[in-house]
Amino acid sequence: MNICLCAQYIEVGPFSGAVSDSSAVIVYKVSLPGQKCRVEYSKDSLLRKSEFSEVHTTTGKNANYIKVALKTLEPETKYFYRLELNGEKLERSRGHVRTFSDTSKSFRFAFGNSLKSESKRSGLRAAVDNDILFFLNTGDLHYSDIDVADIGLFRNAYQNALMRKDMSYMGKMVPLTFIWDDHDFGPNNSDKTAPGRMESGKAYRECIPHYSLMSTEKNGAIYQSFTVNNTHFILTDLRSTRDQNSKPDNENKTMMGKEQLTWFKRELKESSLKYPLVIWVSSVPFTAEKRNDSDSWAGFSYERRVIANFVKEHNIDNLMIISGDAHGISYNIGKENNYSDYEGEGLFEILAAPLDNWATSIKGGPWTEVYKPEAERGQMVYGMVEVDYSEDKTTVRFGAFDTEHHKLIHVEKRFENILE
CATH class of the missing domain: 2.60.40.380 (Purple acid phosphatase-like, N-terminal)
Structure with a gap:
C-alpha cells in the first residue's frame, strides 16, 4: 500500500x-x-x-x-x-x-549513561548545546529491564527512548554512538542467561545506527570499533557474553567471552601501533577492588588481570578507558589501579553520569577524584572529552558539567607520541 x-x-x-x-x-x-x-x-x-x-x-x-x-x-x-x-x-x-577528519585533527565529544527520569533538562540535552563531534552513550539508554524473549518489548523500549525530547533533539544535531549495559540489554545485572538475549540483539541492529558488529553469532554480541580523527575507539559488549556474577572468580569466569576477548586483544595491539590514542569504552568500571559477586570488573578479576598483563606485555602506553554503569563522576589518573603482574602505573579511566536519573551512586575505585551528584535536587550531568594533538604528545582533557554547564570536575592527561 x-x-x-x-x-x-x-x-x-x-x-x-x-x-x-x-x-x-x-x-x-x-x-x-x-x-x-x-x-x-x-x-x-x-x-x-x-x-x-x-x-x-x-x-x-x-x-x-x-x-x-x-x-x-x-x-x-x-x-x-x-x-x-x-x-x-x-x-x-x-x-x-x-563527517570526521582523515588526519590527526583535535576534536571533542560528550558522553554519559543512564537515561530514565524524563527531567525538564537532562545532561544529554545540555551536552548537545556544546560544539561536539558526536555523543557517546555508555549504557542504559532506557530502564525497561526486559526479562522475557519478546522482540516487541525491546522494539517498544527503543522507540520510547528514541522519542524522548532530548534524544530527538540530539538525533537531529549530532551522531549517536551507543553500547548497551544491563538495563537496556535485559534485566538488572543481566548476563548471557538473559531470556531475551537474541531479541535484544535483533532490536539493537534494527533501531540503532552502529559500526560493523564483529560477533559471528547472528543477533549476538554488539562489540565494535571505529576511528575519529586518528583516535581509535573500541566498544566492548560486557553483557551478552558474560558469565553470572555469582560464578567463582577464576580462569573459567569471563565477562567478554572467548571470541570477543580474542578480538579485543587484537584491536588493542594493532590500534596502539597505528594511532596516537586508543579509547576503550567499558560499560562497567575497570577500576574496582576485588569482590567475587561484583557486577563490575571487580568480580571478574582473573580476566581483568589477563587484559592488564596483555597491555603491559605489548607496551601499550596510549590507552585510556571510558566506563559507565555508575551514577557519579570520577576518574583515576592511573594510580592504584595496576591489575597486572608487572610494575608501573595502571590505566587512565573516566566516568560521568547520570544523564537523567534521580538515583546517584559511586561505584568502583579507588578514584583519584570523585564528585557525587546531588540526588535530592536531581542534579543531571554529562562528561566532555577534548583530544588535542601536537607534534610530540596527545593531550586528553576530561571535564564533567551540570545542565547549566558548571564545571564539576576536571583533569588533563598527556600521552607521549611514540608512533614512528
Missing part, C-alpha cells in the same frame, strides 16, 4: 551514526510497511545541488525502521539531509551530520 504519509507518520528519527571520514548512516522509523524512502542530502543548508541515497522500502520484519547509508562524503564536512517518503520531501525529517 503506497500512500502519501504526512510528517506526523515519522515515528522515530532522524538519528545519525556510524560516521567516518567518508560516510554516515541515517535512521528513521515510519508507521507503515511498504513505503518507498530515500534520503536527500547536500552540503548546502537549503539542500540545493542535492544528492539522493538508494531507495529503501519499509518492512514489518524490521519494525519499519530504515537505515540509509550516505557514501563517498568529503572529510570534515557538514551535510544537511531530509527524508523523501513516497516522493514527498518532509521538512520535519531534517537533520545534519559532520
